[in-house]
Amino acid sequence: MTQPAQITRIKTARRTEIRRENERVILDAAERVFAEAGFGGATMQLIADMAGLPKANLHYYFPTKEALYRRVVQQIFEIWLDAASSFDGADDPATGIGGYIDAKMEISRSHPHGSKVWAAEVMQGAPVIQDYLETTLKDWTDGRIAVIQGWIDQGKMSPINPRHLLYMLWATTQHYADFGHQIETLNHGTPLNEQQWREAKASVKSIILRGIGAT
Incomplete structure (x- = not known):
């Protein structure tokens, strides 16, 4: 026979599951709307329509458009x-940076x-997120610069500027997301297939790792 405490745990777990699923649906919809309309053009109603949820549900989880936007950016x-865990x-550098390129390109996909x-x-x-750039991003960047500089000091890669290497990695890997339409157009109007993604990752890794003397 099910005990009251067990029933309570089951109900709590179910509510938590529903909340997580609703947040996931809202964030997925918000990503798309903010990407297409920008912060200024997006509305909570547009996001609710995209998510297939009542607008009141959005305000329950995210009281303002700015709060939702910041959560999308934070996500x-x-x-x-998480992709940078390959550094740890x-x-x-072939292992650390190579793994980072793989992970970042999969995220772009x-x-x-x-x-x-x-x-x-x-x-x-x-x-909206300047404070985030000045704190979280700066701290993360400084940490990765220290790792790369350590490899340089050990003679495991060429003595390049770690900061500019990171900028290049971001620009290259995120290009496949930010300019996806251009890539699709140049690919005869179709998205890259599985084989083409493998080739893209292999090419990017080869070019960058050879360029920094890490192969």
Whole structure:
């Protein structure tokens, strides 16, 4: 016989599951709307329509459009941070940077709208997330620069400027999201297939790793 405490746990777990699913649906819809309309052109109603949920549901989880926008930006950045885990514990740049390129390009493939939201925000001077750039992004960048400089000091790669290497990695990998339409157009009007993605990742890794003397 089911006990009251067990029933309560089941109900709590179910509510948590529903909340997570609703947040996922809202964030996916918001990514697309913000990418297509920008922060100024997006409305909570547009996002609700895209998510297939009542507008009241959006305000329940995210009280303002800015709160939702910041969460979208935070989500893509956290996904990028996870991609950088390849740096942690890597003994050499071929492993660390090569793994980072693989992960970032997969993110461009799976979260193109989030990348476009980030790019549009930064190109406009980061009016909403400037504080995020000055704190979280700066700290992350400084940490990765230290790792790359360590490889340089150990003679495992060419003595290049780590900061500009990071800028190149971001620009190259995120190009496949931010300029996806251009790539699709040049690919006879169709998205890259699985084989083409493997070739793209292999090419980018080869060009960059050879260029920094890490192969």
